[in-house]
Amino acid sequence: MNGLNFLEKMYVKALFRDRMADLHGSAFESFFQNVMSLSHDDFVPVRTHGNIGDLSADGLSLHSGKLYACYGPEVFDAKKVEEKFASDLEGAMSKRGGEFTTFVFVHNDTRGLHPKVASLLAQARRDHVPLLFEPLSPSQLRQKVLRLPRGEVEDLFGAEIPVHDVAYGIGLADVKPLLDHLVEKRTPANRQHRPPNLLQVSDQKMEYNRLSEDERETLRLAMMHTYLLDDYYDNVADVTARDDAADGFRAYYQELAEVCTTPDQIVYELGHYVLGNLRADRARERALDVVLAYFFETCDIFDAPPPGWAPALREASMS
The missing domain is CATH 3.40.50 (Rossmann fold)
Known part of the structure; x- marks a missing residue:
């Protein structure tokens, strides 16, 4: 079955x-x-x-x-x-x-x-x-x-589960303007405007959450463009937009963590949360990677390692 x-x-x-x-x-x-x-x-x-x-x-x-x-x-x-x-x-x-x-x-x-x-x-x-x-x-x-x-x-x-696959576009409508902004601004011409102190995605957090090497590399590359999200949220009229989006990501991540079997599946389903399940164009998919890297690094999705945590401590506790 x-x-x-x-x-x-x-x-x-x-x-x-x-x-x-x-x-x-x-x-x-x-x-x-x-x-x-x-x-x-x-x-x-x-x-x-x-x-x-x-x-x-x-x-x-x-x-x-x-x-x-x-x-x-x-x-x-x-x-x-x-x-x-x-x-x-x-x-x-x-x-x-x-x-x-x-x-x-x-x-x-x-x-x-x-x-x-x-x-x-x-x-x-x-x-x-x-x-x-x-x-x-x-x-x-x-x-x-x-x-x-x-x-x-x-x-x-005592009831059938009435869930069927459906095709749908943008999943999180409030993020559509942000995606449009990233598609427009994430260009080679804008690389010179990157801040010199650009944050790097946390290797320790990726290790703690057991992300695959493919997902880690995707987050590392996308992290180079996350400053564009700060630019976007600094210029929107709604001052709560960033916090509202973060709350939505955090709540949905917590639901996913209870039903998904692997960390990579969580990342995949978060993509549906933002883009829907229709195949997006490559520019929009790359914009999605930037969004996920941003909310990953700001601890709105996935768990931060506890103070003093190290990979060796986890392996020792499992042996």
């Missing part, structure tokens, strides 16, 4: 977000169990049965030794979550001792892990060595969904 393509992933992300807004209590538990059953061959959903209940588990992963406990309230209540966590943990340890090595607290809070839950997990790990504890968030559940074959995703949501 075929996996989701990029456009389908973007559609499913929105579908997942809408579905999560209505998933509470047993509905959230059932959805979680369905996703896990499709994602992991060793996952066993635990349903409530008669007077024995679910024996303090909503699912078990047999190979990894993980026990899952779901908490999906409609409104978060710190006291109730603490009581639920304590009850599930106590029940799991007394009724399923020896069946698991990791206790996974599954929640439906799309805003992220509540500080109270983080504290509960940390305290439980200290109190119950060598048992491990970890959360499973909606964003982690979404990633499992995005890795499923298209047919299974459609079965999960």
Whole structure:
């Protein structure tokens, strides 16, 4: 079965977000169990049965030794979550001792892990060595969904994914005047006007984000013309134009980072964001490279390395 393509992933992300807004209590538990059953061959959903209940588990992963406990309230209540966590943990340890090595607290809070839950997990790990504890968030559940074959995703949501390839021109209309400016000004005659202190694209940032050598070379060459963007934004009437464009790039990059499998694919899809998916003329494609180099170097797209980062540190941590 075929996996989701990029456009389908973007559609499913929105579908997942809408579905999560209505998933509470047993509905959230059932959805979680369905996703896990499709994602992991060793996952066993635990349903409530008669007077024995679910024996303090909503699912078990047999190979990894993980026990899952779901908490999906409609409104978060710190006291109730603490009581639920304590009850599930106590029940799991007394009724399923020896069946698991990791206790996974599954929640439906799309805003992220509540500080109270983080504290509960940390305290439980200290109190119950060598048992491990970890959360499973909606964003982690979404990633499992995005890795499923298209047919299974459609079965999960009970609907066809209505995404078809379409041809479209300029993707980001607000950038069209900027592209026109770059096409006009990016000429050999203007090379003499380049500032002497022209910035170079960061090799460290390109290494940190694992860009291919082809993409690195493209960014290095395009960086020689990024001063033209400063010229453009310095002369537009709308003083917020640059910040608005940067915000758009940053938000779209963050969406791409969640669904793309390689850094080069992110660069490719950012090109669609600016130009659309129709084949552009070479002058406009070169202008696009300049735009991407500019927003790459100003840290609006891709992540900056943390202070003190070096390639050797990354390789050491992976060994």
